[in-house]
Amino acid sequence: MEILILTNREIEKLLPMSECIGVMEECLLAFARGRMHQPLRMVVRPETAAGLMALMPAYKSGEASAYGLKTICVFPENPAKGKDAHQGSVALFDGETGEMRAMMNASAITAIRTAAVSGVATRLLAREDASELAIIGAGVQARTHLAAMACVRSLKRARVASRTFEHAQALAQEVQPGYSFPITAVETIEEALRGAQLIVTATSAHEPVLKREWVAPGAHINAIGAYSPATREIDTATIAASLLFVDRRESAINEAGDYLLALQEGAISPEHIRAEIGEVLLGEKPGRTSPDEITLFKSLGLAVEDLAAAEYLYHQAKTKGAGTWVEF
Template identity: 45%
Template sequence: MLLIDRATVRQVYPMNRAIEVMAEAMRRYSGGLVDQPLRTILRPESDSGLLGTMPGYVQGEELAGYGLKAMVLKPENPARGLDLHIGIVMVFDPDTGVPVAMMDAGAVTAIRTAAVSAVAADALARPDAGDLAVLGSGVQARSHLEAMRLVRPLRRVRAWSRTAENAQAYREWAAKKLDIEVELVATPAEALAGADLVCTTTSTKEPIVEAADLAPGAHLNAAGASFADHRELSSEAVARSTFFVDSRQSAESESGDLRAPLAEGLVGPDHIAAELGEVLLGDHPGRRAAEEITIYKSLGLGVQDIMSGFAIAEAAQAQGHGHRFTLD
């Protein structure tokens, strides 16, 4: 079994490769080639954190087999200089079941989440979209900026964060690593004004995106607020949009952004237009009009981690990276 650290994950799994793999992952999921239960969340009353597990089985000629992601979320970690999410992704040989590789889940999640958002933006955003608003300044805000530039030429980037220090660090990182100038703004509304491409990457429990702030024709990737009691989008913003998801089952069970307007009666059970995989398979046309507002709600699926895990393991082995560990 290969042990693959964070730096190696990032080295062998560049964003352009991840976008290709994630497009195939979404096609397989919506095409019925994936067996996976809803993720299991364990929240002990005696602890501030939680444990999430996401097992699954993926069919296909490549990047297929059993896999598992297990992650612990610890709210205190950022103050300790650690990631909020800590965990592992494991993949198993499809023939023998022998563990093939175990790797840092935080790095996998950072890349694959943004890569799926890039797939969604490429499928749903207007061809001329390029005025990007980023809400948040953490790991996902960085990886989403890296991903968005690969699917649309960015003519302007504005970012908002609750913490001025984090926002400034984000701006400096973007200039140094990506040669992209980021304008920092004081409110979400300022970032959203006129933006035709939006990425929300926060862990807020209260909406930060209002319907009136969304420009006609905008596409929004809602990649934060991954739990039923978290929301980034107001109910009116969801109701005004054509709403796409990674998984109907997951969104209906776990998305606070969808469950709130459903409970308020602003949208009906049929408000989900399609899964992203259904758009990629040609079962839904996606965007129908230039002025239409589209939202892609990303909760994260085990298939994304599993197929990423196999791709990373293959690349690490081919390039001679990782530490080999024998179970015998």
């Protein structure tokens, strides 16, 4: 039996953002229709460890059924060392025999598919005329979210703010040659958000970095940095003022500190979650209903998204003769 090995660089070539947005839309539709299955992720978080490990299994039913398993380590201090905070692998298995088909770099898949899902949400929820982007954070997800936002809206300018201004400057200078609109580093989050109709929070913050008074009417927010019940990027007032959409309700009510802490404070009720993105795609639930509404997509990342990306990559690699095939 041969298995396919795909590296970070190979995945970046085989999974362009524009293609991945379409793959993620189909994945979320399939999940909403009950054709894909996943449990809550299992997280190993020892008190003395520098990071955590999460196990994220998923299954796709149908004629070409498949299993996937992402094993991901999250080390928040890695960016200061010049490394991605997310390290791990995505394994793909045949749904009929259980044989392993592929082992892929999880850092690349996570970086691209997370931003692609935000792209799906933004295309559904943001105003059609949204053209000013604010990105909070200057790491891997900031880069991929810039690409995703540029795929789904005609951007006129982008501003980047980070905990360290030099990091924001470095990101803006690095990515500017790839875009026709200006990308500017600013010193404060408030300055970045001023007049922004599209907002991405991609930080490792444990406390809110975004305040309600900084958010313009009609803005759309993609909140992707916080992933545990005790951490959040978005303040309670913004959560309460927003129409809240999620990738999956079960994940949000168990893992989304942005939602759970506002709930604990009594600012919102359990019914505050408007819909899953898949429900909006199916037309079962409404998205934005007026130009001045603030919409907020809380992303936690789903194992079904990793499985969908891995399947796409597997078929692309076979078609294009990419990757390395090894006896297993």
